[in-house]
Amino acid sequence: MDHKTFNRKLKWLMSLRFFFALLLLGSTVAYQIGNHYYALEQPIVLLYGLSGAIVFLSAVYGLLLGRVNRHRLAFIYVQIGIDSVCISLIIFVTGGYSSLFSFLYLVVVIYASVFVFKRGALWVAAFCCLQFALLLILELHGTIDPFGYGETMVNSPLTLVQVLQKCAILTAACFSVAFLSGYLADQERKSKAELAAMEAHLGRVQNLAQIGEMAAGLAHEIKNPLASLSGAIQILKGEVENDKDNMRLMHIVLRETDRLSSLVNNFLTFARPSAAQARCVNLGEALTEIVILFEKDHSVGQRIRVDLATIADAFVEVDPLQLRQVVWNLLLNGAESIENEGSIKISVSRRKNERIVVEIADDGCGMDEKTLKSIFNPFFTTKPNGTGLGLSIVYRILETYDCRLDVKSKPGAGSIFSLHFKPTDPTARPL
Structure with a gap:
C-alpha cells in the first residue's frame, strides 16, 4: 500500500x-x-x-x-x-x-x-x-x-x-x-x-507507438543516404590503397558507417517489429537452448550461473528468433548488472489469469525508481557504450504478441523482469 x-x-x-x-x-x-x-x-x-x-x-x-x-x-x-x-x-x-x-x-x-x-x-x-x-x-x-x-x-x-x-x-x-x-x-x-x-503498460505502448511512427520514417530517410555513402567510400578505398594515412581514415569512416547502419537497423526493429514468423513454441525447450548458448558466450564467461525452472506444456505463439533476442537481451542486461560473480534465475509459471509468466531475476546492482520509469524509453541507457535501444526493442517485440513486460527492482537487491505470455494450444497447428 x-x-x-x-x-x-x-x-x-x-x-x-x-x-x-x-x-x-x-x-x-x-x-x-x-x-x-x-x-x-x-x-x-x-x-x-x-x-x-x-x-x-x-x-x-x-x-x-x-x-x-x-x-x-x-x-x-x-x-x-x-x-x-x-x-x-x-x-x-x-x-x-x-x-x-x-x-x-x-x-x-x-x-x-x-x-x-x-x-x-x-x-x-x-x-x-x-x-x-x-x-x-x-x-x-x-x-x-x-x-x-x-x-x-x-x-x-x-x-x-x-x-x-x-x-x-x-x-x-x-x-x-x-x-x-x-x-x-x-x-x-x-x-x-x-x-x-x-x-x-498501456502508457508505455502509446508512447512507444508514437515514437515508433516517427522513428520508422526517420530511419528510412537515414538508411538510404547512408547506404550510398558506404558504397562511395568502398570505391574510394580502392583508389587510395597505397596511402597508409588515407587508408587508416577510410577504415575509420567504414567502421563508423557500419555502426550507424547497425543503429538504424535497430531503430527500424524498434519502430516496426515483425511477427510474421510466429509459430507454436515449447517455452521449456526454447529457454533451455537459450541458456546453454548464453552460458557459453565469451562475454559472460564462467562468472554467471543461470538456473532454469520450467513447467510442462508451456506453449506460446512467438517467432523463435525474436524470443531468443528478447531473452538474450534480458539475460545480458542481468549479467552486466552483476559486477563480479552472480546468478540469474529463470522460472516459468502459469498464473490464475491463464497467462504463462517467465521471470528473469538477477542479483545485480538493481535500479532506483527514477531509472525504472525510463528504462523502456528509446536511447535511455546507464551503460557507457550502450545505445539505449535494447529494452525498447524487447518491449516492442513483446507488444506484437500481446505480451506484457513488467519489472521490479531495488538498488542493491537485483531486478526481476516478468514476461506475461498468452498461452496457445499445441494441437491447433503443427510445431
Missing part, C-alpha cells in the same frame, strides 16, 4: 473512531437520563472516561500521522491493539459474559484487514480472542466482577461450559471474519497492483 493511500485510509479510520467515541458518549448520556441515573456511578464514570480517552487518542494519532512514515505498520498495530483493549473495557463495563458488545471485536478485525491484510488480521483476531477469554476466565474465578451495566442475559452463576461455548463462538466468528476480510483485502491489493501495471 503506497504512502498516500495508507494515510487516506488512516484518516478515515481516525474519523470513524472519533464518531464512535461521540456515539458511546451520547448513548451513555441517553441511558443515564432514560433510567433516571443522575448520580455519577462508577460504570458511568468509566464510560465517560473511556469516551474522552478515545477522543484524546484520536487527536494524538492525528498529530503523529505525518511523523511515522518509516514506522507506519507499527503505528497501525498500536492503534489496533489499543482499540481492542477499549472494546474489552466496554464489554467489562456492560456485563462481561452478559455483554452484547462482544461483536465490536469483529469490527476491529475487519478494519485491521484493510491495513495489515489477511495474515495481520488473523493475528489481530487471535489477540481479541485471548482478551475475551481472559476476561471471562477472570470473571468465572471471581477475580473481577463486571459491572453488568444494563440487562443481564443470565441469572445463574457462570459455568466453565458457558465460558468455553462463548469463547468458541467468538473465536470462530473472529477467525472467519479475519480470513474472509483478509482474503478480500489481499485480492483488492493484487487487483490494484495488476491494474497499475496494466496502466503503466
Whole structure:
C-alpha cells in the first residue's frame, strides 16, 4: 500500500473512531437520563472516561500521522491493539459474559484487514480472542466482577461450559471474519497492483507507438543516404590503397558507417517489429537452448550461473528468433548488472489469469525508481557504450504478441523482469 493511500485510509479510520467515541458518549448520556441515573456511578464514570480517552487518542494519532512514515505498520498495530483493549473495557463495563458488545471485536478485525491484510488480521483476531477469554476466565474465578451495566442475559452463576461455548463462538466468528476480510483485502491489493501495471503498460505502448511512427520514417530517410555513402567510400578505398594515412581514415569512416547502419537497423526493429514468423513454441525447450548458448558466450564467461525452472506444456505463439533476442537481451542486461560473480534465475509459471509468466531475476546492482520509469524509453541507457535501444526493442517485440513486460527492482537487491505470455494450444497447428 503506497504512502498516500495508507494515510487516506488512516484518516478515515481516525474519523470513524472519533464518531464512535461521540456515539458511546451520547448513548451513555441517553441511558443515564432514560433510567433516571443522575448520580455519577462508577460504570458511568468509566464510560465517560473511556469516551474522552478515545477522543484524546484520536487527536494524538492525528498529530503523529505525518511523523511515522518509516514506522507506519507499527503505528497501525498500536492503534489496533489499543482499540481492542477499549472494546474489552466496554464489554467489562456492560456485563462481561452478559455483554452484547462482544461483536465490536469483529469490527476491529475487519478494519485491521484493510491495513495489515489477511495474515495481520488473523493475528489481530487471535489477540481479541485471548482478551475475551481472559476476561471471562477472570470473571468465572471471581477475580473481577463486571459491572453488568444494563440487562443481564443470565441469572445463574457462570459455568466453565458457558465460558468455553462463548469463547468458541467468538473465536470462530473472529477467525472467519479475519480470513474472509483478509482474503478480500489481499485480492483488492493484487487487483490494484495488476491494474497499475496494466496502466503503466498501456502508457508505455502509446508512447512507444508514437515514437515508433516517427522513428520508422526517420530511419528510412537515414538508411538510404547512408547506404550510398558506404558504397562511395568502398570505391574510394580502392583508389587510395597505397596511402597508409588515407587508408587508416577510410577504415575509420567504414567502421563508423557500419555502426550507424547497425543503429538504424535497430531503430527500424524498434519502430516496426515483425511477427510474421510466429509459430507454436515449447517455452521449456526454447529457454533451455537459450541458456546453454548464453552460458557459453565469451562475454559472460564462467562468472554467471543461470538456473532454469520450467513447467510442462508451456506453449506460446512467438517467432523463435525474436524470443531468443528478447531473452538474450534480458539475460545480458542481468549479467552486466552483476559486477563480479552472480546468478540469474529463470522460472516459468502459469498464473490464475491463464497467462504463462517467465521471470528473469538477477542479483545485480538493481535500479532506483527514477531509472525504472525510463528504462523502456528509446536511447535511455546507464551503460557507457550502450545505445539505449535494447529494452525498447524487447518491449516492442513483446507488444506484437500481446505480451506484457513488467519489472521490479531495488538498488542493491537485483531486478526481476516478468514476461506475461498468452498461452496457445499445441494441437491447433503443427510445431
